[in-house]
Amino acid sequence: MSAASSPVAAATPHLPWWVLLRVFWRSFFLQAAGNYERMQNVGFAYALLPALRRLHPDPDALKAAVQRHLGFFNSHPYLATAVMGAALRIEARIAAGQAAPQQVELLKRVAQGPLAAMGDSFFWSSLRPFAATWAIAGLISGVDWAPLGFLALHNLFHLGLRAYGLRGGWRHGDAVLMRLQQFNLPQLANRAHPLTGFFLGVVAALLADQTRASTVPLGDGIAPILTAALTLIFFLSIRRKMPTIGLLYGAVGAIGGYVLILNALFPLW
Amino acid sequence: MTDLAAQLGLLAVLGGLFGLDWRAAFQLMLSQPVVAVPALGLVFGHFEQAAWLGAVLQLLWMSAVLFGASTPPNETVGALTAAGIALLYGRLGPVDERTLALAVLIAVPLSLVGRRLDQAVDRANLALAKRADAAAQAGEWAVLERQPLIGLGRVFILHALLIGGGTAAGLLLVWLLHPALGPGLNRVLATTTIYLLPALGVAVTLSTLRRRVPIGLALAGYVGLLLALTSLHGPGA
Numbered sequence: 424m425s426a427a428s429s430p431v432a433a434a435t436p437h438l439p440w441w442v443l444l445r446v447f448w449r450s451f452f453l454q455a456a457g458n459y460e461r462m463q464n465v466g467f468a469y470a471l472l473p474a475l476r477r478l479h480p481d482p483d484a485l486k487a488a489v490q491r492h493l494g495f496f497n498s499h500p501y502l503a504t505a506v507m508g509a510a511l512r513i514e515a516r517i518a519a520g521q522a523a524p525q526q527v528e529l530l531k532r533v534a535q536g537p538l539a540a541m542g543d544s545f546f547w548s549s550l551r552p553f554a555a556t557w558a559i560a561g562l563i564s565g566v567d568w569a570p571l572g573f574l575a576l577h578n579l580f581h582l583g584l585r586a587y588g589l590r591g592g593w594r595h596g597d598a599v600l601m602r603l604q605q606f607n608l609p610q611l612a613n614r615a616h617p618l619t620g621f622f623l624g625v626v627a628a629l630l631a632d633q634t635r636a637s638t639v640p641l642g643d644g645i646a647p648i649l650t651a652a653l654t655l656i657f658f659l660s661i662r663r664k665m666p667t668i669g670l671l672y673g674a675v676g677a678i679g680g681y682v683l684i685l686n687a688l689f690p691l692w
Numbered sequence: 693m694t695d696l697a698a699q700l701g702l703l704a705v706l707g708g709l710f711g712l713d714w715r716a717a718f719q720l721m722l723s724q725p726v727v728a729v730p731a732l733g734l735v736f737g738h739f740e741q742a743a744w745l746g747a748v749l750q751l752l753w754m755s756a757v758l759f760g761a762s763t764p765p766n767e768t769v770g771a772l773t774a775a776g777i778a779l780l781y782g783r784l785g786p787v788d789e790r791t792l793a794l795a796v797l798i799a800v801p802l803s804l805v806g807r808r809l810d811q812a813v814d815r816a817n818l819a820l821a822k823r824a825d826a827a828a829q830a831g832e833w834a835v836l837e838r839q840p841l842i843g844l845g846r847v848f849i850l851h852a853l854l855i856g857g858g859t860a861a862g863l864l865l866v867w868l869l870h871p872a873l874g875p876g877l878n879r880v881l882a883t884t885t886i887y888l889l890p891a892l893g894v895a896v897t898l899s900t901l902r903r904r905v906p907i908g909l910a911l912a913g914y915v916g917l918l919l920a921l922t923s924l925h926g927p928g929a
Contacts, residue, residue, distance in 0.1 A: 451718045455840035455847075456824070458817035462761065465817075465824045469840045472833060482831055489828040489836070493821070497761060500719055539760060547757040551721070552900055555754065558726050559747040567743070570727040577721050620906025623897055624913020626751070630890040631914075632921045637886040638789060639879065647918050650891050657895030667752065667896055668800055674888050675797065679880045686876040 435519040436478050438511065438593065445473040446511070447589050450504050462497035467507070474511050478518045488514055491527055498535035499542025504585050505599045506534045508592020530597055537600070541608050549612035549619070550580055556622035563629045627654065696783055699736060700863075703776045704856025706732065707769075711851025714768040715758060715810065716844055725749035725771035732772065736779040738787045745775055745792060751893025753803070755900050763814070766806025769854050774799035776859030781866050793881040794869060796889060798862040802854065809850050817843055 453466035471492050479485040498506060509530055516522035554576045561569025584603075591599035627650070634646040653674075660670055713723040721727060725746045733742020753767035778787055778795035785791070820839040827835035873881070901907055 452716075452840045452844070454719075455716050456817045456820040456843035457716070457814055458821050459761075459814050460818050461821055465821050465836075465839050465843070468824065468828070469837060472837065476833075486828060486831050489833075490825075493825055493828055543757075543759050547759060548900070551724075551757075552754055552897065555724065555726050555750050556897065559750055562726065562730065562743045562747045567730075567739070570730050570746070573724070573726055574721060581720070616901060616903055616906040617909050620901055620909035621913045623894060623901075623906075624910035624915075625917050626747075627890070627894045627910070627914045628917035628921065630748075630894070631918060632925075634886055635925065637882070639882045639886055644922075646887075650887060651914070653887060653891035654895045654898070657892050658898050661895055661899040667755075667892065668804070671797075671800065671888070671892055674892070675793075675880065675884050678883055678888070679877070682876045682880050682883075686874075 435515045435521065438474055438477060438515070442474050442477050443589060443593060446470055446507060447504065447586065449473070450507060450585065450589065453500050453503055461493070461495045463500075463503070464493050464496050467496045467503070468492040470507055471511065471514075475514060478511070478514050484518070487524070488517070491524060492531075494528065494531070496531055496535060498539045499546070501546060501581050501585050502538040502542040502588055502603065503535075505538060505588030505592045505603055506531055508589040508594075509534070509597045509599055511593050512596040534597070534600055538603070541603070545608040545612045546577075546581065549615040550577060553615040553619040553622070556619050556626055560622050560625045560629065563626065563633070627651075696780065696863075699780055699783070700776075700856055700860055702735070703732070703772075703780065703859055704852040706735070707772045707776070707855030708848040708852030710768050710772060711855070712844060712847055714766065714851075716847040723768040725753060725767060725775075728768065729771055729775040732775045732779055736782070738779050738782050741787045741792065742775060742779060745778060745796075746771070748889050748893050749774060749796070751897050752800075752889070754893075754897040756803075763807050763810050765803035766810055767803060769806030769851065769858070770799050770803030772855045773802050773858040773862060776855060777862035777866060780859065780863055784863075784867055785870055789885040790870070790873065790878055790881040791866060793884040793889070794866050795862065797884070798865055799858065802858045805858075806851075806854060809854065813843075813846055813850065816846065 449470035449472075453463050453470060455469075456465035457463055458465070468489055472489065475485060475488045475492075479488050492510070496503075510527050513522055513527040513530060517524055517527065554573045557576075558569040558573035561572065584606075588599065588603065591602055595602065628647075631647045631650045634650070657670055661667065710723040710728045712718065713720055727746070729746030729749060730739065730743045733739035733746075749767070749771040753765070753770065756764040756767045758764060774795045777798060778792050781787060781791050781795070820843055824836050824839045827833070827839075898907060898910060901910070
């Protein structure tokens with residue numbers, strides 16, 4: 424793998440920017456043919472194909488190269504471009520006779536897991552909830568463009584890292600993985616959690632405040648206490664692994680039963 | 693009626709497109725309820741209700757995350773069907789608290805059907821991988837390049853059918869149920885919209901935080917803002 428991170432020798436084929444742009448565009452379809460056996464393999468080979476055609480003019484070499492990329496691959500869809508770029512760098516070296524084909528398979532095997540963990544933790548567990556709770560707070564308080572803010576914030580990181588991964592992988596080979604680590608995404612993720620918590624509290628307060636104008640008023644100051652109590656009951660139930668859908672129908676059923684009994688006993692209620 | 697059928701067709705097409713963003717392509721987060729449902733509000737009207745619904749459904753499905761090879765409930769199917777039922781019902785009756793509750797209660801189980809379909813697509817795509825293998829061996833690059841497009845087509849069609857069909861069935865159900873609801877059930881549905889759904893959504897999102905400091909800050913944000921709002925409006929409800 425270390426051979427892949429060295430600067431490009433003069434003999435290695437070059438990829439023009441527009442070929443890398445095509446790979447970048449195709450990277451958005453990494454999961455288009457996702458399957459249980461080899462996961463993102465078809466999407467990976469599909470994305471690399473324009474560049475592999477350029478790097479391997481010999482038809483047999485091209486067939487062998489594409490087959491190398493139809494093996495198992497499963498990583499985070501946003502950060503997989505770093506593996507694509509680094510794989511292309513190694514493919515260029517293979518085409519120039521400077522690297523063995525096994526190197527590219529080793530790179531993919533070694534890189535996909537850590538990148539998946541990094542991407543899952545940063546994008547799915549931190550950035551998405553943070554940006555979404557911020558947007559929800561905006562939407563509830565009448566900021567109609569809040570969903571656009573959510574999209575902008577999320578995709579600033581998404582598209583930025585996607586593009587950086589491909590370009591960095593092509594330029595620096597497997598060293599792009601170290602460069603991605605320098606962004607310290609796990610630490611950024613940890614910093615986002617408290618902000619998500621705060622915005623969630625704001626959202627809960629705004630939703631409780633909306634009950635003032637509802638058709639089911641509860642009397643002075645009771646609504647915030649009731650919503651807090653309900654939230655706590657649901658939260659503790661979810662912690663005990665009760666399914667959300669079961670909780671929803673159970674709660675509706677319980678309230679329905681209570682109201683119907685009250686109606687039967689006191690028809691004017 | 694023709695107008696409603698055309699709206700249903702448009703919803704199905706939009707559902708198919710948002711369904712692609714959910715997992716198969718782009719993943720720009722356009723399919724998230726907080727984005728997709730208000731967008732439907734812009735297209736079909738009743739933006740205010742759509743904004744509220746998108747916010748609450750986003751909270752409800754905050755834990756639906758595509759970790760690794762896992763297949764969570766399909767939030768896009770659930771959210772867009774709920775929004776479709778509620779907003780298109782606006783052509784037949786009021787989009788009030790009862791309609792919103794009925795739409796959510798009808799649509800939520802479809803997120804589980806959506807998960808089943810996602811799993812079925814993943815199984816069916818195995819044939820695409822095998823075809824890609826054969827195409828690579830034969831050097832038929834156009835055939836290989838067609839396989840992801842076939843995968844996208846499957847996802848689009850399944851989402852369009854599920855969201856369009858689910859909305860049509862849900863609309864019929866709401867149209868039949870709405871006049872038959874007595875005051876007791878009306879109260880239950882209004883309570884569901886006003887108290888239950890927001891509380892459950894906040895609880896789901898809170899459960900994804902898993903640390904004491906963020907949960908403490910959530911509590912601080914809740915109490916602080918409520919006190920501020922109470923001092924502005926008075927004790928209120």
